[in-house]
Amino acid sequence: xxxxxxxxxxxxxxxxxxxxxxxxxxxxxxxxxxxxxxxxxxxxxxxxxxxxxxxxxxxxxxxxxxxxxxxxxxxxxxxxxxxxxxxxxxxxxxxxxxxxxxxxxxxxxxxxxxxxxxxxxxxxxxxxxxxxxxxxxxxxxxxxxxxxxxxxxxxxxxxxxxxxxxxxxxxxxxxxxxxxxxxxxxxxxxxxxxxxxxxxxxxxxxxxxxxxxxxxxxxxxxxxxxxxxxxxxxxxxxxxxxxxxxxxxxxxxxxxxxxxxxxxxxxxxxxxxxxxxxxxxxxxxxxxxxxxxxxxxxxxxxxxxxxxxxxxxxxxxxxxxxxxxxxxxxxxxxxxxxxxxxxxxxxxxxxxxxxxxxxxxxxxxxxxxxxxxxxxxxxxxxxxxxxxxxxxxx
Numbered sequence: 001x002x003x004x005x006x007x008x009x010x011x012x013x014x015x016x017x018x019x020x021x022x023x024x025x026x027x028x029x030x031x032x033x034x035x036x037x038x039x040x041x042x043x044x045x046x047x048x049x050x051x052x053x054x055x056x057x058x059x060x061x062x063x064x065x066x067x068x069x070x071x072x073x074x075x076x077x078x079x080x081x082x083x084x085x086x087x088x089x090x091x092x093x094x095x096x097x098x099x100x101x102x103x104x105x106x107x108x109x110x111x112x113x114x115x116x117x118x119x120x121x122x123x124x125x126x127x128x129x130x131x132x133x134x135x136x137x138x139x140x141x142x143x144x145x146x147x148x149x150x151x152x153x154x155x156x157x158x159x160x161x162x163x164x165x166x167x168x169x170x171x172x173x174x175x176x177x178x179x180x181x182x183x184x185x186x187x188x189x190x191x192x193x194x195x196x197x198x199x200x201x202x203x204x205x206x207x208x209x210x211x212x213x214x215x216x217x218x219x220x221x222x223x224x225x226x227x228x229x230x231x232x233x234x235x236x237x238x239x240x241x242x243x244x245x246x247x248x249x250x251x252x253x254x255x256x257x258x259x260x261x262x263x264x265x266x267x268x269x270x271x272x273x274x275x276x277x278x279x280x281x282x283x284x285x286x287x288x289x290x291x292x293x294x295x296x297x298x299x300x301x302x303x304x305x306x307x308x309x310x311x312x313x314x315x316x317x318x319x320x321x322x323x324x325x326x327x328x329x330x331x332x333x334x335x336x337x338x339x340x341x342x343x344x345x346x347x348x349x350x351x352x353x354x355x356x357x358x359x360x361x362x363x364x365x366x367x368x369x370x371x372x373x374x375x376x377x378x379x380x381x382x383x384x385x386x387x388x389x390x391x392x393x394x
Contacts, residue, residue, distance in 0.1 A: 021093025029054035037065025046378035124297030132173030185373030193371030309335035
């Protein structure tokens with residue numbers, strides 16, 4: 001109850017300030033609200049090559065992405081910085097194009113003026129969990145909260161997708177029509193087609209961790225669990241993995257940004273490397289030879305590289321109930337589903353992967369992500385695609 005009152009008060013104040021901001025003239029500018037940042041970064045970089053319009057990035061408190069190389073104004077979008085927060089609202093109220101990369105609650109209190117277009121650059125290329133209007137936890141929410149969510153989703157004029165599969169998810173999860181889908185592919189996926197960048201990242205990593213030598217890289221990227229955000233415990237048997245795999249592999253561990261945990265890696269300093277602070281996950285994917293995931297969206301983009309994956313779903317039945325996992329999870333994912341370290345080691349040593357299934361998964365979820373998504377989206381945003389008709393499907 002207290003939380004709902006706080007949200008209501010915040011949205012009321014935001015609405016007043018937003019309406020005041022609308023007293024100022026609308027400008028030909030793009031304003032991006034960044035929570036994850038990578039899709040926005042790639043899109044803005046391409047926009048700057050095609051347009052001279054003003055571009056502002058409003059960086060919320062959860063965003064860890066660095067936009068320094070873009071040459072655009074970055075403003076902290078947080079109430080901890082009141083002046084910047086007021087400037088952020090002003091820019092939102094006077095923009096012609098607004099880009100988002102996740103759910104933004106302030107949309108529930110805004111009424112954009114005519115001529116403003118709001119585009120959702122969702123932070124995932126695919127989903128193993130139900131979200132938005134399909135989230136099973138909605139049953140536990142109040143009517144007021146659900147009405148608020150629906151108001152937010154109703155402000156999405158368009159959403160960008162990498163596949164028809166995700167287009168259908170957005171239609172159901174956000175209540176969108178087919179005409180609101182922009183089929184240009186996921187902007188940040190462009191990086192996964194960049195062989196030159198792969199070599200640069202690999203050389204940088206080898207300099208940082210010279211003990212890797214010529215061993216292959218396993219990347220473990222567990223998603224967060226609501227009940228273990230501050231006391232996360234790794235379920236892998238690191239000792240056994242070190243014994244069985246360290247001659248040929250190293251293990252990179254990248255925890256979810258929301259997770260707080262500490263592990264003693266010193267016993268395996270020649271085998272295990274904590275890369276949780278490495279900001280660009282797709283850069284890590286470039287140099288990863290084998291991915292161990294569970295319920296996150298990372299495998300959807302990793303599939304572009306058509307490399308093997310293992311799904312370490314040790315709490316599968318519990319997660320299905322608590323987090324709304326899709327029903328056909330075991331059949332959908334493009335790799336063995338295991339629940340123990342023993343099985344992980346066995347799968348790796350036996351090379352027990354279905355590479356054809358990985359290729360089919362990639363074709364299904366990345367049909368529009370072909371290495372030029374950022375440019376295609378920027379062309380759409382600037383109207384350039386009208387001059388090069390046929391390149392972009394909307």
